[in-house]
Amino acid sequence: MTPEQENQIRESFDHQSMMTTFGASLDDLTPGTCRISAPILDGNQQQHGFGHAALTFGLGDTAAGYAAMSVMEPGHEVLTAEIKISLVSPAKGYRLIAEGTVLRAGRRLITVEAKVFAKDAGENRLIAVLLGTMVPVKPKPTAT
Amino acid sequence: MTPEQENQIRESFDHQSMMTTFGASLDDLTPGTCRISAPILDGNQQQHGFGHAALTFGLGDTAAGYAAMSVMEPGHEVLTAEIKISLVSPAKGYRLIAEGTVLRAGRRLITVEAKVFAKDAGENRLIAVLLGTMVPVKPKPTAT
Amino acid sequence: MTPEQENQIRESFDHQSMMTTFGASLDDLTPGTCRISAPILDGNQQQHGFGHAALTFGLGDTAAGYAAMSVMEPGHEVLTAEIKISLVSPAKGYRLIAEGTVLRAGRRLITVEAKVFAKDAGENRLIAVLLGTMVPVKPKPTAT
Amino acid sequence: MTPEQENQIRESFDHQSMMTTFGASLDDLTPGTCRISAPILDGNQQQHGFGHAALTFGLGDTAAGYAAMSVMEPGHEVLTAEIKISLVSPAKGYRLIAEGTVLRAGRRLITVEAKVFAKDAGENRLIAVLLGTMVPVKPKPTAT
Numbered sequence: 001m002t003p004e005q006e007n008q009i010r011e012s013f014d015h016q017s018m019m020t021t022f023g024a025s026l027d028d029l030t031p032g033t034c035r036i037s038a039p040i041l042d043g044n045q046q047q048h049g050f051g052h053a054a055l056t057f058g059l060g061d062t063a064a065g066y067a068a069m070s071v072m073e074p075g076h077e078v079l080t081a082e083i084k085i086s087l088v089s090p091a092k093g094y095r096l097i098a099e100g101t102v103l104r105a106g107r108r109l110i111t112v113e114a115k116v117f118a119k120d121a122g123e124n125r126l127i128a129v130l131l132g133t134m135v136p137v138k139p140k141p142t143a144t
Numbered sequence: 145m146t147p148e149q150e151n152q153i154r155e156s157f158d159h160q161s162m163m164t165t166f167g168a169s170l171d172d173l174t175p176g177t178c179r180i181s182a183p184i185l186d187g188n189q190q191q192h193g194f195g196h197a198a199l200t201f202g203l204g205d206t207a208a209g210y211a212a213m214s215v216m217e218p219g220h221e222v223l224t225a226e227i228k229i230s231l232v233s234p235a236k237g238y239r240l241i242a243e244g245t246v247l248r249a250g251r252r253l254i255t256v257e258a259k260v261f262a263k264d265a266g267e268n269r270l271i272a273v274l275l276g277t278m279v280p281v282k283p284k285p286t287a288t
Numbered sequence: 289m290t291p292e293q294e295n296q297i298r299e300s301f302d303h304q305s306m307m308t309t310f311g312a313s314l315d316d317l318t319p320g321t322c323r324i325s326a327p328i329l330d331g332n333q334q335q336h337g338f339g340h341a342a343l344t345f346g347l348g349d350t351a352a353g354y355a356a357m358s359v360m361e362p363g364h365e366v367l368t369a370e371i372k373i374s375l376v377s378p379a380k381g382y383r384l385i386a387e388g389t390v391l392r393a394g395r396r397l398i399t400v401e402a403k404v405f406a407k408d409a410g411e412n413r414l415i416a417v418l419l420g421t422m423v424p425v426k427p428k429p430t431a432t
Numbered sequence: 433m434t435p436e437q438e439n440q441i442r443e444s445f446d447h448q449s450m451m452t453t454f455g456a457s458l459d460d461l462t463p464g465t466c467r468i469s470a471p472i473l474d475g476n477q478q479q480h481g482f483g484h485a486a487l488t489f490g491l492g493d494t495a496a497g498y499a500a501m502s503v504m505e506p507g508h509e510v511l512t513a514e515i516k517i518s519l520v521s522p523a524k525g526y527r528l529i530a531e532g533t534v535l536r537a538g539r540r541l542i543t544v545e546a547k548v549f550a551k552d553a554g555e556n557r558l559i560a561v562l563l564g565t566m567v568p569v570k571p572k573p574t575a576t
Contacts, residue, residue, distance in 0.1 A: 018196035021165065021187040043165040052162035053205055053224055058198025080197055081397055082421055084228035084372060084516045086543045086563060088536040103561055104520040108396065109369055109423065111518045111561065129535055129543065131518060131563040133370055133421060135397065225541055226565055228372045228516060230399045230419060232392040247417055248376040252540065253513055253567065255374045255417065273391055273399065275374060275419040277514055277565060279541065306484035309453065309475040331453040340450035341493055341512055346486025368485055372516035 001031045001070045009034075009066050012077065019062065022055060026066070032102040034066040039095050051091030051118070051127075056098075060085060060114035060130040063100030068110040068134035071102055076136040081109070083132025091127050093120030110134040145175045145214045153178075153210050156221070163206065166199060170210070176246040178210040183239050184262075195235030195262065195271075200242075204229060204258035204274040207244030212254040212278035215246055220280040225253070227276025235271050237264030254278040289319045289358045297322075297354050300365065307350065310343060314354070320390040322354040327383050328406075339379030339406070339415075344386075348373060348402035348418040351388030356398040356422035359390055364424040369397070371420025379415050381408030391419075398422040433463045433502045441466075441498050444509065451494065454487060458498070464534040466498040471527050483523030483550065483559075488530075492517060492546035492562040495532030500542040500566035503534055508568040513541070515564025523559050525552030535563075542566040 006029060013019060013026045013036075024038035036059050038044075040051040061083055069078040100114040116128040150173060157163060157170045157180075168182035180203050182188075184195040205227055213222040244258040260272040294317060301307060301314045301324075312326035324347050326332075328339040349371055357366040388402040404416040438461060445451060445458045445468075456470035468491050470476075472483040493515055501510040532546040548560040 012191045015191035016196065017187050017189045018198055022198075043161050045161045047156045047159035052160065052202065054162055054166075054198045054202025057201045057205075058196065061197055061201075080231050082228065082230040082370065082399075084226065084563060086226040086535075086565065087224050088538070088543045103518075104558060106520070111370075111520045113561070126536060129545070129563060131516060131561060133518065226514065226543075228419060230391075230421065232394070232399045247374075248414060250376070255376045255514075257417070270392060273401070273419060275372060275417060277374065300479045303479035304484065305475050305477045306486055310486075331449050333449045335444045335447035340448065340490065342450055342454075342486045342490025345489045345493075346484065349485055349489075368519050370516065370518040372514065374514040375512050 002074055005070065005074050009069055013066065018058060022058060024059060029066065029070060031070050032067055034063045034070065034100040035097065036063045037095055037097040040091065040093065051096055053087060056087065056091050056096060056116050056128045057085050059096055059098035060100070060116045060128055061132070063098040064112035064114040064130060064132055065100070065134055067100035067102050068112050071105045071110065072136045077139050079135045079137050081133040081135045083130050085128055085130045087128050089125055089127045091118050093118035095119040097124065108135070146218055149214065149218050153213055157210065162202060166202060168203060173210065173214060175214050176211055178207045178214065178244040179241065180207045181239055181241040184235065184237065195240055197231060200231065200235050200240060200260050200272045201229050203240055203242035204244070204260045204272055205276070207242040208256035208258040208274060208276055209244070209278055211244035211246050212256050215249045215254065216280045221283050223279045223281050225277040225279050227274050229272055229274045231272050233269055233271045235262050237262035239263040241268065252279070290362055293358065293362050297357055301354065306346060310346060312347060317354065317358060319358050320355055322351045322358065322388045323385065324351045325383055325385040328379065328381065339384055341375060344375065344379050344384060344404050344416045345373050347384055347386035348388070348404045348416055349420070351386040352400035352402040352418060352420055353388070353422055355388035355390050356400050359393045359398065360424045365427050367423045367425050369421040369423050371418050373416055373418045375416050377413055377415045379406050381406035383407040385412065396423070434506055437502065437506050441501055445498065450490060454490060456491060461498065461502060463502050464499055466495045466502065466532045467529065468495045469527055469529040472523065472525065483528055485519060488519065488523050488528060488548050488560045489517050491528055491530035492532070492548045492560055493564070495530040496544035496546040496562060496564055497532070497566055499532035499534050500544050503537045503542065504568045509571050511567045511569050513565040513567050515562050517560055517562045519560050521557055521559045523550050525550035527551040529556065540567070
């Protein structure tokens with residue numbers, strides 16, 4: 001991962017207004033891995049006050065996507081073609097941590113995994129596992 | 145679906161703060177189907193101003209979940225065990241519409257599908273397909 | 289779909305020794321759909337004498353794959369990038385029928401669905417739903 | 433895992449005629465993991481002579497299922513509710529090895545993963561990753 005690629009990923013993250021709404025931060029980025037975390041804010045909950053599945057999904061998918069982007073040829077952006085999430089435990093706690101990892105990087109498709117943990121009274125409990133497919137895309141000049 | 149069940153679903157929806165953050169409304173509910181829609185608000189976008197995958201996922205998952213709940217025994221709540229989303233087109237437009245459908249209802253597991261469409265210049269374009277598994281849960285007296 | 293493409297699909301099917309082991313036949317092929325069926329042979333069962341999930345999967349995946357190939361540019365082959373199967377009912381009966389359908393065809397990825405039914409005492413019961421991603425590949429000169 | 437459970441799993445495996453057709457063997461079983469392998473026989477191939485996706489799937493799904501069964505209450509059988517497979521590389525080689533692992537065991541649902549490797553010239557190459565949901569079932573007295 002070149003410094004330009006890391007900048008490109010961090011800029012892309014900063015331009016996602018959904019990540020701002022989630023209060024999310026990009027905490028760690030290495031070639032093939034990405035960690036993103038966010039508090040469980042009042043506005044991002046399901047009917048019992050736990051974190052909403054859309055929050056869990058959004059963090060996991062984004063961590064997996066930037067993990068993929070970190071191993072792509074520079075100048076490309078990443079698109080989620082598809083992703084499956086298994087929600088193994090309720091998102092109970094005060095903060096979610098998503099760790100994305102590249103399982104295999106092909107030229108046209110990158111298979112990724114993410115695990116999402118809930119921080120609750122000191123413990124990090126696994127709440128979700130994601131398995132998906134990322135696609136490199138060349139940004140069009142007109143895209144903004 | 146009894147009137148009590150419809151009330152229970154609508155109350156559950158209203159208690160999801162994430163749905164409020166999304167500006168979502170539960171537009172239609174029949175036994176085995178549910179339609180939810182939301183505008184693509186400024187705070188729910190990805191880096192190019194399209195709807196974020198977490199928004200698309202959240203609406204699709206919720207529509208599929210309440211479709212499942214509408215065919216469950218009264219007094220139960222619904223939990224997403226897992227769900228897969230194929231993102232077939234960018235969420236470009238001004239409003240997303242998610243239609244959840246029950247494919248098969250067992251006693252312990254309910255297989256559901258959802259399709260999400262983007263309203264853009266009059267046209268409703270398919271942007272995502274979801275396939276997942278819902279589980280009925282008895283709410284615990286202490287849960288709130 | 290040109291006649292050459294239909295020939296290419298039928299030849300590809302005939303070269304899959306697994307389809308022969310399954311006793312499978314390619315029953316119908318139109319642009320964007322494919323139907324494949326097979327008996328539940330003695331050698332393709334699980335521990336209770338029902339059709340094995342590998343049989344259900346193999347028929348569904350193959351039907352979905354050829355549905356995708358039927359809408360690709362001629363001269364390409366199809367590869368399953370990933371596919372999810374929900375097994376909604378046991379494969380009880382004497383014959384399985386898999387119907388593959390293209391949900392959306394992009395240039396690089398084709399999103400497909402398949403439904404698998406079991407023929408049992410006249411009735412066709414839905415036993416599985418698949419949702420997956422197919423990729424067109426140019427066959428290498430050396431591949432055979 | 434009690435000795436009875438291990439026996440029950442090995443008996444169940446032996447009663448799957450599909451595993452015999454695949455030439456598969458159950459090579460290792462510990463609480464929460466299961467390893468199954470099989471040669472790529474002439475009758476289990478796709479159109480280019482590689483292992484068929486139904487073979488890869490069947491081994492991965494079965495390894496994941498028995499991994500789940502090994503942590504269930506004795507006397508239960510396992511059912512795959514759903515499973516997703518990402519096929520990351522062609523099944524090229526002479527033998528496939530599937531390793532199933534329990535990611536989280538709940539009372540009603542068990543989330544499992546499997547990785548499938550192809551043995552080819554000494555090397556074990558990752559060819560598939562599976563993520564799925566297993567359900568414990570009480571065998572009915574009439575089941576055979």
